[in-house]
Amino acid sequence: MKIVFGCDHAGYPLRDAVLKHLKDMGHEVVDVGCYTPDPVDYPVIGEKAARKVASGECELGVIVCGTGIGISVAANHVRGVRAAACSEPYSAEMARRHNNVNIISFGARVVGEGLACAIVDAFLSAQFEGGRHAERLAMIDHILP
Numbered sequence: 744m745k746i747v748f749g750c751d752h753a754g755y756p757l758r759d760a761v762l763k764h765l766k767d768m769g770h771e772v773v774d775v776g777c778y779t780p781d782p783v784d785y786p787v788i789g790e791k792a793a794r795k796v797a798s799g800e801c802e803l804g805v806i807v808c809g810t811g812i813g814i815s816v817a818a819n820h821v822r823g824v825r826a827a828a829c830s831e832p833y834s835a836e837m838a839r840r841h842n843n844v845n846i847i848s849f850g851a852r853v854v855g856e857g858l859a860c861a862i863v864d865a866f867l868s869a870q871f872e873g874g875r876h877a878e879r880l881a882m883i884d885h886i887l888p
């Protein structure tokens with residue numbers, strides 16, 4: 744699968760472990776940075792990652808900031824993106840199965856390397872169930888801004 748990865752400086756400590764895990768799993772990774780621990784604004788990275796998914800260049804995304812929250816809020820501003828911040832695998836799995844989330848995020852100040860990789864695995868191995876969940880997502884699409 745082609746997956747976009749992005750992180751800000753606070754997510755940077757998980758960068759190498761998550762990238763290695765994705766590549767070890769055989770995924771092709773599009774890396775939108777950041778590439779150093781220097782401070783960078785999470786909305787910039789969240790938008791970059793989200794555009795890769797919204798354009799169809801990447802199927803799914805993994806983004807990391809300090810909490811996972813700010814970068815997912817930013818990504819959710821791009822039409823067609825459903826990003827969710829998850830701190831454990833069950834939520835990550837259900838985010839895909841019920842909410843058709845296409846970008847998962849988590850915080851490097853919240854989870855360690857092992858949990859981060861477990862969250863990624865749960866997210867990537869789950870499938871959207873459609874049916875009543877698709878109807879509910881359509882309702883969300885019809886909420887006026």
Ligand code: RB5
Nearest residue numbers: 753808809810812813814
């Ligand atoms: C950066 O200090 C931090 O605010 C950011 O990584 C993220 O946690 C925001 O939600």
